[in-house]
Amino acid sequence: MITLWTIFACTGTKSTSMDFAPVYGVANMDDDNENGTVDWEEGLFDTENDTSTLVIPVEYFAQLGKKESLVIRQESDGFKVYVDGTLKMNSAEDFFTLGTKNTEEDVVLEIEMQQMNTSGTLTIEKQHNGSVVDTVEVELISVPMLVNHHLQPAEHVYAMSGSGFVNNQDFIHGFQDALGNRFSSFNVSGYEWDVWIQDELEFSSLYSPESRLNIVIDSIRNRGLDTLPENEFTIPDYAVHTWGRGMATSQDSFGNLEASPPIAGHPYGRIYYGEWSYASGVDTITPDLTSALTAQHIQSPFTLDVSFLCVGHVDEYQSFIPDPSSPKGFKYVLADVTAGYEFLESLPSSMSLPKYTNDHHYASVGAILADNALRRLNEDIQIDYLDVTWEKMQQELGLTEEDVIRIPMLFEEAYQCGGYTATLFPSTLNMVVVTHDDGASADIIFPDPYLRSNVQDQSSDVFINHVNSLLPTANTAHWVDDWSEYHMMLGEVHCGSNTLRTPMYEPWNE
Amino acid sequence: MIFLNFFVHNAWSATDSNWQELPLCQDQQEICSTIYTAQPSPTRNPNILRFTDPMLLEPEWLELHLLRLQDPSTEEATTLALLHLLSRSTVSSTQWEPTIRRLSKDSNPHIRAGVAELSKYASPEFQLEILQYLSTDLEPSVRASAIRSIARIDAASYQSILEGALLDPDTSVRLDAIQAIGWNNILVDITRLTPLLQDTDSTIRMHTLRSISRVHPHLTHEIIEQYNLTQDTDALVQKEALRLEKTR
Secondary structure (H helix, E strand, C coil): CCCEEEECCCCCCCCEEEEECCCEEEEEECCCCCCCCCCCHHCCCCCCCCCCEEEHHHHHHHHHCCCEEEEEEEECCEEEECCCCCEEECCCEEEEEECCCCCCCCCCEEEECCCCCCEEEEEEEEEEEEEEEEEEEEEEEECEECCCCCCCCCCEEEECEEEEECCCCHHHHHHHHHHHHHEEEEEHHHCCCCCCCCHHHEEEECCCCCCCEEEECCCCCHHHHHHHHHHHHHCCCEEECCCCCCCHHHHHCCEEECCCCCEEECCCCCCEEEEEEEECEEECCCCCHHHHHCCCCCCCEEEECCEEEEEHHHCCEEEEEEEECCCEEEEEEEHHHHHHHHHHHHCCCCCHHHHHHHHHCCHHHHHHHHHHHHHHHHHHHHHHHHHHHHHHHHHHHCHHHHHCCCCCEEEEECCCCCCCECCCCCCCCCCEEEEECCCCCCEEEECCCCCCCCCCCCHCCCCHHHHHHHHCEEEEEEEECCCCCCHHHCCCCCEEEEEECCCCCCCCCC | CCCCCCCCCCCHHHCCHHHHHHHHHHHCCHHHHHHHHHHCEEEECCCCCCCCHHHHCHHHHHHHHHHHHHHCCHHHHHHHHHHHHHCCCCCCCCCCHHHHHHHHHCCHHHHHHHCCCCCCCCCCHHHHHHHHHHHCCCCCHHHHHHHHHHCCHHHHHHHHHHHHHHHCCHHHHHHHHHHHHCCCCCCCCCHHHHHHHCCCCCHHHHHHHHHHHCCHHHHHHHHHHHHHHHCCCCCHHHHHHHHHHCCC
16 A cells, blocks of 8 residues: 655645556566576676556655655565666565765666565665665555457467478468568478467467567467467567466367457456366366466456367357447357358358368358258357357356347258357358557458359359458458368467457556 | 289288388389378367378279278378368279278178268268168167268258168267258158157157158157157256247
8 A cells, every 4th residue: 555655844844745657567487698598596787678657756855854755665575676787686684774864866777576476675765874764665556467369469470381291372362462571471381281270379469568578478288389479479578378288178278268359347358268168068268377367467368168060169150350439349249140140041042162162061052051950069059159159258247239240150960079160161260350550440250152144253243242241341351262271170360360460558457 | 903802801911011012102212101101180070080181082093092091000080081081082982992891891890981071071872772782780879870970961862861860879870860851851751750749859859840840841740749848857948848849
């Protein structure tokens, strides 16, 4: 608690109250001088940029009496205090003299923090002949880690690129055409042809008024991309960290970890992730990570039931997109099979679907509509999972009908997946939201649905035209081919990419 | 094209490199080697591997795939990926049915389940033979796969198999059977369905009610009352009963 403290100068002039706002900072987990040592483990150096500043103004010293001094004492471990680059305190009960009446300029403290989402205290003591006559406390707050949401500006989009065993150049060119220099790729041949970069790492942020540090949450998934976070993001202002160990389930992949945009009571949105239930248990993200996310408090995670899905990730059937014309500033987009059948029934049943003929065994729109078992399967999914998801989103995020866009979609049993499903069309919901700097508009990359007879002519695709008409005008759609290397491999454009976003600062304790 | 359907499965050895002796490969050994040794990639579900190279789908390579399916050294994941490849193939199923028939007796239940799934894309005669056979497999996962395949073909022709599966000791088989009946509106007598309303598994109870509402819609309300399903011990069964009551 901060107490007000009034100092009366010997001359009897009006006193200056000492009052210090909390000092926010980021955990110094990165390696800014790239010497292989976490910065917290060593002293300050020229390129260090993760300390926070506490200024003791010279006016406070000017009002001290002859035998008086200001002494600062550290009450908590996990912090370091420097003056002019020299370490002065680094553990509880350390102290040093800040100055006396003779101090002629501001005393500037640099404060370094060890762990995220912690707090501590410095006590400034007014001493007279070595005895404490009064104190004021300064709160130190190491900011929590925040998972990024889709209203944060997208700084860069990454994907894996290959032209051999994996050949996804149409996919890569689609991203390049849409994003230009906001997109780059890594060579997939160096990572066992593992294209699912969304699943291996999650960009999150530590952000204070003075510092920013990107935390790359490295999944325990550990497939071909296992070493990519360390190889590519062990650089200044990035820290790679893994929570958990051991056997991973599909739910440990980060297509199954998302954050909503800001809502009332949650200015950074809320984290949501999927749980996959089976007879004897539940698979979900490793408890070490979910506990860490829950401990950050601000984004209050909640879960969704993804048990109908073969892969089982929340990004397969829902997302959020900017919409400044909406009351909340965004729209929630959700797969809807009723809308899916309504859409198909609006098409000529004779319309051929060359892409779907061999790969999904539906040669025409009519063939899909004639499959009654497929329709019943989809009705079950709507009742048991999609409607339930919507109810949960309303309950947890306060969403209403005006917040949702229902995207036509159908599901089918994924081959060799024990009856569990994946989307029949390339999932429109598995989109890449490349938000602009204003946070209110975006380039959105969707997988090409190929719901047309002429596969070469995207402009003839009625589904594309329909979805484009549903989108808020602030967003620009780009439709990218991901059929062979992604859709037929049970993923889409979001699964095959990852987006670094700019954190948005808000006062932490309000 | 020579079709090696006389080849005995158990006597084959990969080290024999018999693919090299195929007339198909006489003048294109390198390509044949590439095809024969191609490896599937993990999908987003790491337990499922698939081939992504569209060249493998070309009909001329079918012979190689069938040979590889009969190779005892072919790994399970590759075998399953080859079965998926066949499901996408444009060739007539009669060209691969003999090989797949042999695989229906494979010692590996995952492969037998894969055969059951592939049968959906076979000729009706083959479907009947294989699905009847595999619906009585000792392994529950194989029986379930057969039932799920039945659900997606001319299910009404398999009514007796589905009715028998309602009594299966395995939960997943019973569930797949009750769903198959509801999805296909198969007119199974109500007396065969109602016992599952007292199944120990609540998911089965819920789906049984749903299937009854599809097959015997005029009996739904009576059934809900008779079995007091709005007061079932499980919330999902209650929810389904209430949902159906609202749609009366």
